[in-house]
């Protein structure tokens with residue numbers, strides 16, 4: 001210690017825990033109590049609390065400790081908590097970071113967020129109600145997110161006369177169902193959060209309780225090493241000051257490393273050895289999990305952000321397909337086939353869910369058949385990435401087995417995933433290279449293959465303009481094919497309806513067919529409503545070797561309704577056609593189409609000519 | 623250099639902060655470190671040096687100068703920049719000065735709005751920064767408890783609590799659309815006590831105003847205000863007296879309340895804090911108009 005003052009002991013490490021409970025189980029009161037008793041609350045905050053207790057409190061003349069926690073103005077007015085909040089307190093033994101997750105509809109999303117960084121979960125139950133469906137839900141999510149320690153806090157013992165029988169029955173009930181969830185440690189502790197019994201100090205009213213207080217348990221529970229697998233080091237930032245220093249900065253994700261140890265870069269499979277472990281405070285001889293360091297290596301190998309250095313004797317997986325649990329965060333549902341940014345460690349790649357195998361009913365743990373995932377649902381899926389990536393199963397290592405999915409349009413964090421296992425190509429079909437290339441086929445026809453993707457409302461004029469265009473191109477000697485949405489639905493896609501999922505699959509198949517035809521050297525014209533931006537982007541990606549022109553037939557809804565060539569709007573309005581685009585199913589207009597056609601007052605042939613001119617300008621046709 | 627072996631909890635916080643710095647430096651085109659000269663900024667700067675060593679931090683340092691900072695702060699800022707060879711940008715809202723905005727006559731709310739919030743936006747826009755590191759901590763104030771480590775700001779730097787992205791593991795979604803920017807808070811999970819303990823272990827220099835000393839002060843609104851120069855208009859009956867005081871947070875001197883204290887070094891501050899009865903924001907007059915006021919200021923773009 002720097003001077004002779006009797007400084008109190010320094011905390012021995014940090015415990016991150018999560019609290020979960022149903023509304024009114026007393027979660028806020030419990031956290032408020034912990035903060036209060038650990039003196040993390042200051043006098044001025046206590047004054048504010050006294051004022052607030054009188055204004056908004058639910059505890060009569062007493063302090064309402066739960067009011068310490070409601071953070072945002074919106075929430076205080078509505079008396080609900082809408083997000084994960086982090087609280088801090090410390091005792092001479094440990095420092096604590098509490099992730100406080102509210103219990104209502106956004107529950108799964110918030111709890112998964114809080115759980116992702118937690119070592120332990122405190123599950124709160126009301127002694128009068130015992131273990132409820134929600135308690136099972138919380139325990140299941142905690143287990144899925146890989147939390148290894150749980151503490152069941154049986155609250156409001158004051159309301160059941162501090163009865164031991166009530167507590168024992170709840171504890172036994174919990175122990176029974178938690179057994180299958182694979183926690184490393186589980187404990188049940190009786191408390192009264194409101195009156196402080198057995199929270200931070202033992203209570204004479206709970207003299208029958210033999211174990212520690214709730215805080216006592218949190219202070220002493222052995223968390224054990226959380227990342228003790230083989231060495232993993234994601235390169236986060238390449239450190240190149242001027243001069244010849246070249247280091248790789250990152251945080252050890254798992255295992256440990258010493259100077260001279262062999263390492264291997266996944267993907268390139270280049271092997272080398274660690275030369276130095278550099279830090280601001282001098283070089284180290286070893287670094288372990290969680291250490292933020294800079295490595296230099298003995299060979300001049302090319303590494304960049306996103307690469308993963310591993311122990312050559314225990315390599316990570318390297319694949320472009322894997323199975324994972326995915327928790328969905330977005331209002332817009334998860335639909336297989338759409339593509340998202342996937343971020344894992346320091347690597348970001350394009351990815352899509354190829355198959356949704358099942359959804360997990362979080363109340364029962366049952367597997368339920370599903371085609372989409374809604375906000376707050378959890379599913380088990382196969383994913384495929386645009387390029388192979390290095391990873392571990394989440395059970396082996398959280399840092400190298402967890403990912404987030406990011407919406408490519410809104411940039412929202414759409415979901416989070418935990419990898420279960422790699423799917424290897426062996427079980428898939430190899431791509432067979434063709435001897436005659438697409439370029440040769442097209443040259444023979446004297447043209448560039450291209451996909452002219454029409455999009456617009458029903459009745460906008462897509463088919464009419466497309467047909468005129470097709471005719472004109474043929475007159476010019478071009479080789480074309482027109483894929484019409486309605487026609488394709490008679491054959492190839494006759495198994496599909498008009499739900500969001502089926503619409504995605506409809507477009508995916510059309511994209512694949514267009515791509516094949518492009519490979520044959522054709523100019524392909526498609527006329528599908530294709531209402532969703534994400535799906536048009538998907539079609540563009542599928543067709544990506546070829547020129548892709550999105551042609552937006554921009555006719556106002558009122559005009560389409562007025563035209564109503566097939567009488568569909570009238571039938572839809574009468575309720576005969578559900579999910580009709582423009583009425584009860586949205587149309588997302590393109591933001592940057594290659595071509596936008598305004599049709600009102602212009603005839604279809606003139607519009608087709610306009611497209612021909614554009615194709616000439618782009619060099620698609622001569 | 624380290625004075626003593628860093629305790630495990632601080633080491634974890636340090637590694638986490640370094641990881642955050644590197645992530646942002648790798649993902650953003652033009653980050654900047656907001657340097658307010660206070661203790662949190664000192665720690666932030668120290669961590670930035672660690673994160674990129676042996677390189678220098680790959681971003682400049684920005685100070686928003688309201689022209690009402692304590693003289694000792696400015697001296698400390700300039701000495702620090704010189705010692706570390708920092709690329710320091712100092713920005714003042716000149717229009718605000720021209721309009722005669724000052725913390726005493728204009729009141730703290732307007733002064734903060736114009737000389738801090740507006741000034742910050744001007745500087746960020748002028749230099750095209752897409753990410754700004756700040757030293758804010760979640761334990762400072764209730765509305766910050768839910769703040770993200772990577773906090774997205776819309777066009778005009780507005781903060782929308784409902785648009786914030788969930789943060790899982792150490793995976794930060796850093797993608798921006800045009801006009802958006804990010805505020806990045808490497809000290810999110812630190813407490814005031816952690817900051818001081820870290821300063822002690824690492825031997826980090828801080829502005830001497832944090833240490834108790836006899837200073838000329840007047841009593842205003844329940845706080846001791848230091849008479850740092852002759853611009854502070856004295857109210858009738860007010861005469862500066864000498865008191866042994868120190869500051870827990872530093873800002874514009876007419877808005878920073880000192881506390882009476884005997885803590886004259888870091889170890890004594892830590893001892894004082896361990897028995898502390900008043901939270902640090904108490905000394906910041908800008909918050910005293912109600913708990914929700916910070917949230918409103920954030921929505922307007924205050925850091």
Ligand SMILES: Nc1nc2c(ncn2[C@@H]2O[C@H](COP(=O)(O)OP(=O)(O)O)[C@@H](O)[C@H]2O)c(=O)[nH]1
Pocket residue numbers: 021022023024025026027028029030058059066155156157158159191192193194195
């Ligand atoms: N009798 C009693 N009431 C409690 C106890 N803990 C919490 N409460 C009350 O239960 C209600 C809900 O508590 P709160 O902490 O807001 O619940 P949350 O929704 O889980 O955060 C409040 O009126 C509390 O005062 C307890 O141990 N005993």
